[in-house]
Amino acid sequence: MSDNDHILSIGRISGSRLHLQTMLDQVVKSAQEQLGADACALLLLDESKQILTLKSSHGLWRSAVDAVRLPRGKGVSWRIVREKKPAALPRAKDDPDFHFVPESGEEDYTSMLGVPIIEEDECIGVIYVQSKKETSYSDEDISRLEKISQQVAGAIKAAWDMDRIKEKARVYTKLNGSSRLINATNDIEEIVRITTNVASELIGAKVKAVWVADIDGKLKVKHFSESGSDPELLRPVCETVVTLATVSRETVNVADISADTRFEGLDIIAAVSVVCCPMIFEERVVGAIVLADRITESPNYFVAFTSEEIHILSAVAQTAAQAVDRARTHQQLEKALEKNEQNVRELSILFQLSMAMRRTLNLGDLLRVILSCVTVGRGLGFNRAILFLVDESAGLLQGTIGMGPDSAEHAGRIWNDLKEQPPEDLVPWLLDHDIFEVKNSQFNRLARSLKFPAAGGDESKIISKVISHKMAVNIEGAGDLDQSDMELRSAIGCERFAMAPLVVRDTALGAILVDNLYNSNPITNSDMELLTRFAAPAAWAIENMKLFEKWVAESEERLDLEKQMARVERMSTLGEVYAELAHELKNPLVSIGGFARRLISTSKNDKTSLKYASIIAGEVDRLETL
Known part of the structure; x- marks a missing residue:
C-alpha cells in the first residue's frame, strides 16, 4: 500500500x-x-x-x-x-x-x-x-x-x-441504583457492605478497606477485604494516608508506593498503588475508603488507579457518607428515644415508689415497702435485697430487714405467681402484699443477724466506701473483693452484688445491698443509676419516718405529762378547798368543843346533860383530827 x-x-x-x-x-x-x-x-x-x-x-x-x-x-x-x-x-x-x-x-x-x-x-x-x-x-x-x-x-x-x-453515565446509573439500596437501610454494617460491593464492581481493587468515625470522631475499621487478616494490620495505613485524607479532606492518591516516600507501611496492603478517599457529608468527616492495587487480567499484575476511577470512588464515598451520616443520626435518635423512654419509666417507678413510701405509717412497713420496691419486677427487679441501718451508739452497720426468695424453687414460684397476677397499680399492691413473707423468711433472719463495723478502721473496704465515703459500689466478681470483704461475701453467699448508701444531709443512715443470685443477671450501670436514684428518696423517707415516730413518742409522753399535771392541779385545788373548809370549821369547833367541855365539868350531877355534852365533845375531837 x-x-x-x-x-x-x-x-x-x-x-x-x-x-x-x-x-x-x-x-x-x-x-x-x-x-x-x-x-x-x-x-x-x-x-x-x-x-x-x-x-x-x-x-x-x-x-x-x-x-x-x-x-x-x-x-x-x-x-x-x-x-x-x-x-x-x-x-x-x-x-x-x-x-x-x-x-x-x-x-x-x-x-x-x-x-x-x-x-x-x-x-x-x-x-x-x-x-x-x-x-x-x-x-x-x-x-x-x-x-x-x-x-x-x-x-x-x-x-x-x-x-x-x-462511562460516567454508566457509573452514575449504577450509583443511582446502589444509592437506593444504601438509603433503604439504617444499618451501618450493611451500608459499608453495599458500598464495598459497588466499589468492587466499578473499580477492581485487590484490597478494600473502610473506616467509619464514631460519635467522638475516632475512626474504626468497618471492613477489610483480606479475609482472616487482623484489622490491626491497617494501623499504619490509618495513621498515614487515612489520617491525611480525613484531615485535609482531600483524596490521597499514591500511584507508586515504591517511589512515594511520604508514607510508610503501605506495603502491608499494596504492591503498587493506594488511593484513599474521605467520606464527607455537610462538612463532617464520617469515614474513609481505601483501595489498593488496581487489578488487571493478569492475576499478579497490579497497576495504579486512573483519575476517572478516583472520581468514581469519590462519588461512591459521597453516597456512602450521606447514608452513614443518616444512619448514625437515626441510631442517635433511637438511642435518645430509648433513653427518654427509660427515663420516663424510671421516673414513673420512682414516683410510684415514693407514693408507696409516703403512705406507710410505721418504720417497719416502710422498710418492707422499700425492699419490695427494690425486688419487685415492676420496680427495680433485683433478686434479693438487704437494708442496713447504722447504729451510731454501737458503731455498727446492722442488718434490719432482708427480702428475697429462700431458694431457687421459691424464686421460681414467686416469679410465676407475679406473671399470672401482674399488679395493675404498683402503689396499693406494694402496700398490701408481702410476697416474700418477710417475718417468716430465712433470708430475713439471715439479714437481721448481720453486723459489721461501720467506722473505726475495722470496716471492710466495701462498707468503708459505702458508709464512710458515701459511694455506691458494684462488685462484679471475686476480683473486686478485698480480704476485708470476705466476711460480707461469705454472709450473703454471692460474689456479684451492689450496695448503695442511704444518705441524708451528708450523713449515711445505712445502705441497701442487692444481688441477682438466682437469675445471674449482671448488674449494669443503668441498674446502678436507678438504684442510686431510688436510694435518695428512700433515705429521706426513713429519716422522716424516724422523725415522725420520734414526734409521735414525744407527743404521747407530752400527753401523759399533761394528764398528770391536770390531776395534780385538781388535787391542789381540792387541798386548798379542804384547807379553807378546815379553817372555817376549826374556829366554831374550838368554841363548840370549849362549851361542851365546860358543860361536862359543870354537869356532873345532871347525867342527861353530861351525856349530850360528852357526845358533842367527842365529835368535835374527831373533826379536829381530820
Whole structure:
C-alpha cells in the first residue's frame, strides 16, 4: 500500500464515527503497516493527566491493553508527553527513561519510535512503534508517524471524550441504583457492605478497606477485604494516608508506593498503588475508603488507579457518607428515644415508689415497702435485697430487714405467681402484699443477724466506701473483693452484688445491698443509676419516718405529762378547798368543843346533860383530827 493509500486510510478512520476501541485498533494497525514495524501501541492520558494507559496495541500481549498504566514521570512515553517531541531510540533499553513492563510482552523488541498525540496544543497521548531488530529511525519515519498522530488526534479526542461521558453515565446509573439500596437501610454494617460491593464492581481493587468515625470522631475499621487478616494490620495505613485524607479532606492518591516516600507501611496492603478517599457529608468527616492495587487480567499484575476511577470512588464515598451520616443520626435518635423512654419509666417507678413510701405509717412497713420496691419486677427487679441501718451508739452497720426468695424453687414460684397476677397499680399492691413473707423468711433472719463495723478502721473496704465515703459500689466478681470483704461475701453467699448508701444531709443512715443470685443477671450501670436514684428518696423517707415516730413518742409522753399535771392541779385545788373548809370549821369547833367541855365539868350531877355534852365533845375531837 502506497503512502497516499495509508493517508487516505487514516483519513477515513478519523472521519468515521467509530467506537473508540475500534478506531484505536485500526489506527495502530495502519501505523504499524505504514512504518513496517513489528509492533505498535497507543497510550492515552487520564483526565487529570497523571496516568498513561495502554488503550490499543498490535504486536504486544492483548492482556496488556487497559492493564499497562504508567504513573506520571515513569517511562519514555512520559518524556514524550512532557516535551511534546518525538523520541527515536535504536536501543530503547539503553535510554535512562526506559521503563520495562514485563506484562506488556515488549521484551522481544529493541527499537522504539514514539510521537505525541496533540490536539489544540494539548497532549492527549502517545503512539509508538517498535522493532525487534535494532533500527535507526529516519526523519521520514518520524514524519510519517507524526502525520498519523495529527490526522487522528481530533477524532481520538472526540471519541475519548464521548467514551468518558458514556462511562460516567454508566457509573452514575449504577450509583443511582446502589444509592437506593444504601438509603433503604439504617444499618451501618450493611451500608459499608453495599458500598464495598459497588466499589468492587466499578473499580477492581485487590484490597478494600473502610473506616467509619464514631460519635467522638475516632475512626474504626468497618471492613477489610483480606479475609482472616487482623484489622490491626491497617494501623499504619490509618495513621498515614487515612489520617491525611480525613484531615485535609482531600483524596490521597499514591500511584507508586515504591517511589512515594511520604508514607510508610503501605506495603502491608499494596504492591503498587493506594488511593484513599474521605467520606464527607455537610462538612463532617464520617469515614474513609481505601483501595489498593488496581487489578488487571493478569492475576499478579497490579497497576495504579486512573483519575476517572478516583472520581468514581469519590462519588461512591459521597453516597456512602450521606447514608452513614443518616444512619448514625437515626441510631442517635433511637438511642435518645430509648433513653427518654427509660427515663420516663424510671421516673414513673420512682414516683410510684415514693407514693408507696409516703403512705406507710410505721418504720417497719416502710422498710418492707422499700425492699419490695427494690425486688419487685415492676420496680427495680433485683433478686434479693438487704437494708442496713447504722447504729451510731454501737458503731455498727446492722442488718434490719432482708427480702428475697429462700431458694431457687421459691424464686421460681414467686416469679410465676407475679406473671399470672401482674399488679395493675404498683402503689396499693406494694402496700398490701408481702410476697416474700418477710417475718417468716430465712433470708430475713439471715439479714437481721448481720453486723459489721461501720467506722473505726475495722470496716471492710466495701462498707468503708459505702458508709464512710458515701459511694455506691458494684462488685462484679471475686476480683473486686478485698480480704476485708470476705466476711460480707461469705454472709450473703454471692460474689456479684451492689450496695448503695442511704444518705441524708451528708450523713449515711445505712445502705441497701442487692444481688441477682438466682437469675445471674449482671448488674449494669443503668441498674446502678436507678438504684442510686431510688436510694435518695428512700433515705429521706426513713429519716422522716424516724422523725415522725420520734414526734409521735414525744407527743404521747407530752400527753401523759399533761394528764398528770391536770390531776395534780385538781388535787391542789381540792387541798386548798379542804384547807379553807378546815379553817372555817376549826374556829366554831374550838368554841363548840370549849362549851361542851365546860358543860361536862359543870354537869356532873345532871347525867342527861353530861351525856349530850360528852357526845358533842367527842365529835368535835374527831373533826379536829381530820
